[in-house]
Amino acid sequence: MTGGRLGQLKVALVCDWLESYAGAERVIEAMLAVFPQADVHAVVDFVPPGERGFLGGRPVITSFIQRLPGARRHFRHYLPLMPLAVEQFDLSGYDLVLSSSHAVAKGALVGPDQLHVSYVHSPLRYAWDMQAEYLRDAGLAHGPKGALVRWLLHRLRNWDARSANGVDVLVANSRFIARRIEKCYRRESVVIHPPVDVAGLQPGTRREDFYLTVSRLVPYKRIDRIVEAFRQLPDRKLVVIGNGPELERLRAIAPANVSLPGFQPDTVVRDHLQRARAFVFAALEDFGIAPVEAQACGTPVIAYGRGGASESVCGLDNPAPTGVFFDAQTPEAIAGAVRLFEMQETRITPQHCRDNALRFSQDAFKERFADVVLAAWTAFEAQRNTS
Template sequence: MNNRKVAIVHEWFAVVAGAEQVVGQMLDLFPQADVFFIVAKPDTVERTEFLRGRKVTTSFIQKLPGSRDSYRRYLPLMPMAVEQWDLSAYDIVISSAHAVSKGVLTGPDQLHISYVHSPMRYAWDLQHQYLRESGLTKGLKSMLARWMLHKLRIWDYRTAAGVDHFVANSGFIGRRIKKVYGREAIVIYPPVDVHTFELCTEKEDFYLVASRLVPYKRVDLVVEAFSAMQDKQLFVIGDGPEMNKIKKLAGPNVKVLGYQPLPELKRYMQRARAFVFAAEEDFGITPVEAQACGTPVIAYGKGGSRETVVHSSDERRRTGIWFENQTVDSIIDAVYRFEQFPDGISPAVCRAHAERFSAARFRDEFRSYVDACWAQFNASRNLESIAGTRAARTFYDQSDNRLGEMTLESR
């Protein structure tokens, strides 16, 4: 494997979030790999340790006006952008995909493995939610957006044929891959830096939500729910376009702290009575980080939370509780049910569960999978070569026989 040329392809590198951490772990496994981004912020690349000194290739979109900060506006050009990279010199292409990177062009003698964080949500099952949140439900702009998404779906489905093996970051995304592309995927959970979030067994009487303040995270529902339970305290950590909305919804028992550096975030996460998570996520890293701190999670029971939070009657396994609906009433009901556990939820059980998602585990599983795929790929090529040689011999033998017959007839 070490003598094979590897390319790692990712969509954009603007912040170092969960998907980018996956790229970092892949580069740890394949230190000689070259990296391809549609767009990369130079300052983010410079301060990211796992990219220092590496060959990083970007697309033509990198040179377009405003692309480094407003790259999403160029989404219609991104399929063409990833198709312009000449990857023919690489034996193995690994795409880290949540939009278009799996659409890179590869040949029959190249192995393409795609680690999928999610098929394009806004182009598939979440299209209507995306259009509502973007104010694109009617009018000419809505028609243009729908047409663009229609074209993206056609391209996205077609390019799935160029992927040899799909890897999903959760069983939930595995089902999405099956639904959208008609392909099976194995599940390898993304890496979570559980060692940074140390266990704390001493808890205080407050709840915590930590998230980007964007619509789909549904922090507004959590704030509304706790504002209606004024005997319970909630801290909100995070920043984003919904900050003003969150502040207006917050009652006197809800403290909106905005962005907090990692040491402060950890301190709140370690001391919280429970972490509240209302989003439907593909995987969801922050609930795992909370459990690594020994903090149980009250989570919306759909998406990745069903795999990262153990909702069980067995206290030896239980790490949290699910609520059924993304509503204020459902969250309130879950909080009261959580508080009825006679002995609470064990911090040690939460921590042990979180360790199942460690970075070391990701590296072991992903490396083993790539090695197995490469061995299978080579074995298949060798068999095809042998079969082709046999077929050629049969063809030439038959040709010789026919030629001999023709020669006899001509006499």
């Protein structure tokens, strides 16, 4: 996609870990569309053969962690070694280094004649403001093992802050993450929302009387709060699509009006998105692609009004609303938002939802990212030529 000066540059793209084709990998795919000449580096690469299309046939240069015992299944256990691993990549032959970072990728080492632009999904979450939540969910809030993990996270936090100094331009995936970057690194950042395949989603032709959420079933997604909210709404139906360690526990506590079919293929997810009365979203996310996908299908969103959802959903105070916000991650607040939505439902049209989702298209991301990198390279080159 790039031409002119950018098309002539030698480019490296550094990632954290590659495990499956999910949100971070979609960003990598779009970055590679902008810079098709880029060589890809990752701490580990265990993406299965059927999901590697986003790499366009490129080989991936991996770190020593790729070859450590048990890395395929338990590479996250090697997190304390990842700062060292990402610093071992030899990037000396590249003009431009791009990184896609939610953990350590932005810590790649570059020289004074190289430009480093880092797309930051978040500062290392469990080392900063989410540390207490992470330790609690992992059962490590107390005891000697918890003390060891706290010390390791302290070391990672120091490294994370220090490594931000080696990045020339920080790009945040939302205004929420831009504020977190400023708090953690004391740096300003440019906001570019991640790409969503809105072109591959279309509004359905009929709506049915059920609510929907689609998510990995892990604690911070707060699916249990949504399930409990619908216990308070026994005459409404909720469908929860997704798999994860919380699935059996959620099935055990779910009332009769809540169904949890587990993992479903994309065609089934898309069909449910097109038919649902509204999509319910209770997580505090950096951005959150699922609410945008719902809106691309013309479906309103009932969302926790903090984090990325507050940027991707237009609330009732907007002249063209696409959803309703609740202000606490509690069953009572969610149930209240469902009732409010039903009172205001006629104000939220499928076309409003669809138009809002188009702001986050893949083409919009590519154009904005190319513009930011070009401006950064132009300024970098001018400074280098005058020094």
